[in-house]
Amino acid sequence: MTIANIKPAADLPAVDTEHTDPRSYPHGVAYMDGQYLPMSEAKISVLDWGFLHSDATYDTVHVWEGRFFRLDLHLDRFWGGMQRLRMKIPYSREQVTDILHNCVALSGHKSAYVEMICTRGGSPTFSRDPRQSENRFIAFAVPFGSVANKEQLERGLHVSVSEIVRISPKSVDPEVKNYHWLDLVKGLFDAYDAGGETALVLDENGNIAEGPGFNVFVVKDGGLRTPAFGVLPGITRRSVFDLAAEINLKAVAEDVSRSDLSGADEVFITSTAGGIMPVTKVDGTPISDGSVGPVTRRLMDHYWKKHSDPAWSTEITYP
Numbered sequence: 001m002t003i004a005n006i007k008p009a010a011d012l013p014a015v016d017t018e019h020t021d022p023r024s025y026p027h028g029v030a031y032m033d034g035q036y037l038p039m040s041e042a043k044i045s046v047l048d049w050g051f052l053h054s055d056a057t058y059d060t061v062h063v064w065e066g067r068f069f070r071l072d073l074h075l076d077r078f079w080g081g082m083q084r085l086r087m088k089i090p091y092s093r094e095q096v097t098d099i100l101h102n103c104v105a106l107s108g109h110k111s112a113y114v115e116m117i118c119t120r121g122g123s124p125t126f127s128r129d130p131r132q133s134e135n136r137f138i139a140f141a142v143p144f145g146s147v148a149n150k151e152q153l154e155r156g157l158h159v160s161v162s163e164i165v166r167i168s169p170k171s172v173d174p175e176v177k178n179y180h181w182l183d184l185v186k187g188l189f190d191a192y193d194a195g196g197e198t199a200l201v202l203d204e205n206g207n208i209a210e211g212p213g214f215n216v217f218v219v220k221d222g223g224l225r226t227p228a229f230g231v232l233p234g235i236t237r238r239s240v241f242d243l244a245a246e247i248n249l250k251a252v253a254e255d256v257s258r259s260d261l262s263g264a265d266e267v268f269i270t271s272t273a274g275g276i277m278p279v280t281k282v283d284g285t286p287i288s289d290g291s292v293g294p295v296t297r298r299l300m301d302h303y304w305k306k307h308s309d310p311a312w313s314t315e316i317t318y319p
């Protein structure tokens, strides 16, 4: 499927770069049931198990200055998730690549947040047997979004640690990117109540796990550490390991206690939604002198430079 011979199902609206009305859909293009649609027309049945039971897996890749960033790694994770959940879609990896590309190209966005989703779907006979469901594939491209806003990126985020424990990896496999977010959303409300801007939640051993849509790193004596247990293996987290190897920084995945966090030289979080983002306060107390540290700055700089490197990114062809 190339951009020349695809037809959107309806006229797509002009790019709304000033998306200020929270009740409206962001400008974007979705693909479902064989058609490209404006975001406002991309709808699923409320009987879909993805909605009723959170029975779905998904992945999000971003586009920056007209290039996908590490798309292959996102596709690997998405395919791995579908396999573990015993889901199947009628598209090959190459076809999904084309669909994602076309959503971005038709949207016109040069910087985009691009999601691929597989839901369990539903059974034509309303059977409760998941094996009888027809799995549903959906993709969409909307404007790029970030966990941290511009001001927070400059001065560092203020994070609060919630007492909430992330769902156990014995219950939900964290390698399958999923929408089990009730713990993360409770963590966010706890953080707001405590005066924080976002949250970190704990693992079942009382160590730091992750936050709503991001992994976390601490920097101590020039080395990096990120939680290993019960967290999504983030692609941005993986990118930090790759960058650290390139610039000779030691990086390990192992337990991070609450005191490792508060006693760190630097703290940052990582997500496709925003990249590497500094944290300068935890539970109201500054990390070191409360400014964005040199290791974080260096990694941020390298990370964004990689977005134009053909080994890490692929170009979009716009119509």
Ligand code: PLP
Pocket (backbone or CB within 6 Å): 060, 210, 211, 212, 213, 214, 215, 231, 232, 233, 234, 235, 236, 237, 270, 271, 272, 273
């Ligand atoms: N942890 C959770 C729970 C997430 O949902 C996400 C991303 O949405 C991440 C971590 C970060 O992963 P990535 O770097 O692949 O965006």
